[in-house]
Amino acid sequence: MTSYIYPKFGYRRSREQADGIVTRHPIVVVGAGPIGLTAALDCAARGQPVVVLDDNDTVSIGSRAVCYAKRPLEIWDRLGCAAPMVERGVSWKVGKVFFRDQLSYQFDLLPEADHQWPAMINLQQYHLEEMLVAKCRANPLIELRWKHRLISLKQAADHASLAVETPDGIFTMEAQWVIACDGANSDVRKMVGAEFTGQFFQDRFLIADVAMKADFPTERWFWFDPPFHPGQSVLLHRQADNIWRIDFQLGWDADPEQEKRPERVIPRIRAMLGEDTEFALEWVSIYQFACRRIDNFRQGRVLFAGDAAHQVSPFGARGANTGVQDIDNLAWKLAMVLRGEASEALLDSYHEERAHAADDNILNSTRATDFITPKTKPSRYFRDAVLELARHHGFARPLVNSGRLSTPTPYLTSALNTPDGDAVPGPMRPGTNAADAPIAVDGRPSWFLHCLGDGFTIVAFGEVSDKTEIRVGPFAAKLIIVGRDIEDPTGLLAQRYGASPGTTYVFRPDQYVAARWSGFDEAEITEAVLRAAGHDTADRTELAA
Amino acid sequence: MTLNLAPNITDPDDFYAELIDSQRDLDEEQALRMNARLILLLANHIGDRKVLTEAIGCARAGG
Numbered sequence: 145m146t147s148y149i150y151p152k153f154g155y156r157r158s159r160e161q162a163d164g165i166v167t168r169h170p171i172v173v174v175g176a177g178p179i180g181l182t183a184a185l186d187c188a189a190r191g192q193p194v195v196v197l198d199d200n201d202t203v204s205i206g207s208r209a210v211c212y213a214k215r216p217l218e219i220w221d222r223l224g225c226a227a228p229m230v231e232r233g234v235s236w237k238v239g240k241v242f243f244r245d246q247l248s249y250q251f252d253l254l255p256e257a258d259h260q261w262p263a264m265i266n267l268q269q270y271h272l273e274e275m276l277v278a279k280c281r282a283n284p285l286i287e288l289r290w291k292h293r294l295i296s297l298k299q300a301a302d303h304a305s306l307a308v309e310t311p312d313g314i315f316t317m318e319a320q321w322v323i324a325c326d327g328a329n330s331d332v333r334k335m336v337g338a339e340f341t342g343q344f345f346q347d348r349f350l351i352a353d354v355a356m357k358a359d360f361p362t363e364r365w366f367w368f369d370p371p372f373h374p375g376q377s378v379l380l381h382r383q384a385d386n387i388w389r390i391d392f393q394l395g396w397d398a399d400p401e402q403e404k405r406p407e408r409v410i411p412r413i414r415a416m417l418g419e420d421t422e423f424a425l426e427w428v429s430i431y432q433f434a435c436r437r438i439d440n441f442r443q444g445r446v447l448f449a450g451d452a453a454h455q456v457s458p459f460g461a462r463g464a465n466t467g468v469q470d471i472d473n474l475a476w477k478l479a480m481v482l483r484g485e486a487s488e489a490l491l492d493s494y495h496e497e498r499a500h501a502a503d504d505n506i507l508n509s510t511r512a513t514d515f516i517t518p519k520t521k522p523s524r525y526f527r528d529a530v531l532e533l534a535r536h537h538g539f540a541r542p543l544v545n546s547g548r549l550s551t552p553t554p555y556l557t558s559a560l561n562t563p564d565g566d567a568v569p570g571p572m573r574p575g576t577n578a579a580d581a582p583i584a585v586d587g588r589p590s591w592f593l594h595c596l597g598d599g600f601t602i603v604a605f606g607e608v609s610d611k612t613e614i615r616v617g618p619f620a621a622k623l624i625i626v627g628r629d630i631e632d633p634t635g636l637l638a639q640r641y642g643a644s645p646g647t648t649y650v651f652r653p654d655q656y657v658a659a660r661w662s663g664f665d666e667a668e669i670t671e672a673v674l675r676a677a678g679h680d681t682a683d684r685t686e687l688a689a
Numbered sequence: 690m691t692l693n694l695a696p697n698i699t700d701p702d703d704f705y706a707e708l709i710d711s712q713r714d715l716d717e718e719q720a721l722r723m724n725a726r727l728i729l730l731l732a733n734h735i736g737d738r739k740v741l742t743e744a745i746g747c748a749r750a751g752g
Contacts, residue, residue, distance in 0.1 A: 522721070529725035539733040 146426050147355060147385075148270060150202045153277065155291035161308075161315040168303055169195050170482050172319035174294050174332050177204060178269065179450030179467035180325035181276035185223045186471050187323075188285035190479035190653075195317075196280070197308060201290035203273040206353075206427045210266050210381055210389050211461035213550040214254070215577060216468040217261040218655070222597045225279045226261065232275070233267030234382050239364040241546050243531035245371050249541040253549060258636055259580050260591045264461070264549065266383045268353075297322070297335040299444040321478055322446045325467070328436075330452035336443040342436030343510065345457065347517045349431055350392040350403055354413060356423035357386055366546040368516075368531055372415040377516050377546075379459075387426055390416070391458075393516070400430040433457040435506045435513075441495040447474060454502035456509040459516060459547030466505050469552060470498050476653035480677060485618040490678030493560055501553035508548045515545035552577045555656065562650070562659035562672040570642025578655045579640045584631040592637055595624055596655045600673050605638060606645035608664035616673040617687035621650075652676050692743035 160167040171187050173180045176198035184194045212229065220226040237253040253263035280286045295314065296307040303318045324332035333340055365380040367373070376393035383389055392412055394403055402408060409428050417423065437454045441447060450467030474494050480486040518524035533540035554576045555561065561574035572579060581592045595601065600621040602614055607627060614621045626632055626643075641649065641660075650659040650672045659672035674684040698704050712720040732741055 522725075525722050525725040526729070529722065529729050533726055533729060540729060543729070 146206075147424075148268070148426075150205070150270070151274060151277075153201045153288065153290045155201055155311055156289075157310065157312050158287075158289060160317060161310060161312060164315070166316050166318060168318035168320065169193070170320050171195070171323065171478065172197060172304075172306065172317070172321075173323045173325060175324070175326035175450075175452070176200075176273075176277070176288060176290075177325060177327060177450070178209065178272055178276065178464050179471060180323070181273065181280055182220070182223070182468050183323045183325055183449060183471045183475065184280050184286045184288075185225070185276065185283065186219075186475035187478065188280075188283050189223055190475050191285075192479050192482055193285045193287075195287045195289060195319075197289050197292040197294055197306075199291065199293035203270040203277070205270075206429060208269045209272070209461075209464035210268070210383055211465070211549070212265050212267060212272070212468075213461060213465045214259065214261050214263050215550075215552045216465050217265065218580065218593055219468055219472045221261065221593070222655070223279070225275055228275055229267060229272060230262065230265055232271055232384055233265035234362050234384060235262035235265050236362045236364065236382070237263040238361075239366065239546075239549070241531075241534075241544055242365065242367045242370060243528075243535065244369050246535055248368070248531050248534045249544055258582050258634070260593070261580075266381055266389075268383050268385075268387065269464075271384060294326075294331060294335075297332060297446070299336070299446070302445075304445040320445065320482065323471075323474070323478075324446055324448045324452045325450045326452050328451040328455045330448070332446060333438060333448065333452055336446055338443050338448070339439040340436050340455075341439075342434055342455070342506065344434045345432065345513055345517065346396040347432060347513075348394045348396060348398045348400060348403070349433075349458075350394055350398075350409065350412070351427070351429050351431065352390045352392070352409055352413060352425060353383070353427040354388045354390060354423045355386055355426050356388060356417070356421060358388065358417070358421060360388075368527075368546075370416075373412065378416065379546075394430070398430075403430055404428055433513075435510050437499065437502050437506060441470075441498055442491050447478070447491065447494065449474060449498075453498070454506065456505050457513045459512040460505075460509055460549055461547070462505040462509055462550045465550040466501060469501065470494075472654045473498050477678075483618075486677045486679070487683075489680075493558065493678055497555045497558050497560075500555065500557070504553040505550075512545045512547045516547075560652070560658060560676045560678065562668075562675055564660065565662075567662035568642050568647055568660045570640070572641050572649070572657050572660065574657050574659055576657050578651055578657060581632070581637040581640050582634055583637055584633050585629070587631075590630075592630075593655060595630060596651045597653060598622070599653055600658075600676065601651045602648065602669055603651065604646070604648045604664050605641075605643040606647075608646055608648070609666075614666060614669055614673075616670045617677075617679070619673055619677065621669070621673055650676065690737050690740050692740050692747065694747070 171194045173183045173196045184196050187194045217226045240250045241248045293309045295309050298305045304322050306317050362382050367378045379391040381389040449470035456462045477490045518527045530543045556575040558575050583592050602623045605626045646663045648661050648664045652658050658676035
């Protein structure tokens, strides 16, 4: 059915299996999907060698994830691969919601100008994975091992022992740390016996990827109860190569085997597109969904990320997008622990921060699901009332929920934050991901986020110091002075950071704000950097001395 | 603000009659749909989340 040609990456027997010598690796990633590949790239970017195991030897079959949001694009840009994704994908920011045959309301995901990356791109998961694989292959710190199936995992105090099956038989390898990115049905999760609980939704959806030349604009269109599919919802998204994603809500009573058959699918699409539109089916599947989370993202020496750690309904594009952000949070912490610059306690903050984000995603996703699939007759009346009122009255539009699209969850209560005073105004509170802004370096235009992401970074507005770095215990934090190292020609940087002369920010390696003050004080900076690296009070006093 | 549970409608009989009359020619389904719209309109007019929570609790408790 599909016109996409799946690459074969090719199995190779590893040296350690050939020699039969058990080797201990610092980091083993299980699963070469978007999250596992991003994990490999980010750990390598932090200087750590990584081995990736995958039981297959190609990219994801069929189209799964479609929408990638601005924050993951910023992360992939830090890893050097966002530009080709944006070029290959389709960028969009406008969503329209229809009720029956009328436009109910529309939204704009990026109403503000002067950001480097679009609000959202749509790209088939297989294209995205191919790009990530190419990037991994070009990195000497990353070894991709295809046709390597993990069959058991045993934890010891300082490592995990992995039995791995390949076409050459079974061998054992060891890992100081394992990052499990093996998806919603994670075998690793079962091997460590972690709980994975939540809510299942009694509804079924038909996903169809359709090749067609159509003149729909590049926008997200969502219909409630449209004339061509009465009583249910429909979602339309454009992907690359004139492929369109159509989601039909089918209800709980639908028979998944029957509904997958082309003779059932084609009339549904024809009713939507009209008799004259020519199209070809690329991919069809039926799914039902659940919102679930693992009890702890860290299980001894195993760290869970992506769908292996949390599963959400697809409305809001919160699956892959939040998984990439798990890695963004984890990689720098793991690298610091491996280098002995931070204690293992820092990894517990990975659970603290990302479980909080997962809960936020699950909450949003559950609320969207309750709106899209009302569970009782009275709740359907309320839902329809919102849609009817939204057509004429602005007040009802914010209540329409066809999925709140993925934005980063701030870690406002994280123990890594330095408590915020009221001295600096504006929304960039500790625990918030850094806002981008246009800047200039040596007179050439650039973006603020390009300055951040390589270790801790201090940014101060105005000539507060003549240093270029600040040494804090094991860390050398780069000091960037706005006005000396970078320029703020439009004033947008100062505006977005509520800055006046002297304002100082500490950014974590994942580009999150750790601390901010209205003045520059090295003792405060030292304390904040050590806190953000997970050092407790006694540690901080010793290291700062 | 707290939920006002003291009489607040001038000419209560007239209001009640208007409410009932507005649904006289509707079937049950139409009336229930209208009620849902009415609740949302009034809730937005009140706006205050604390008052809305109190009202939901009071209604749920049966008065």
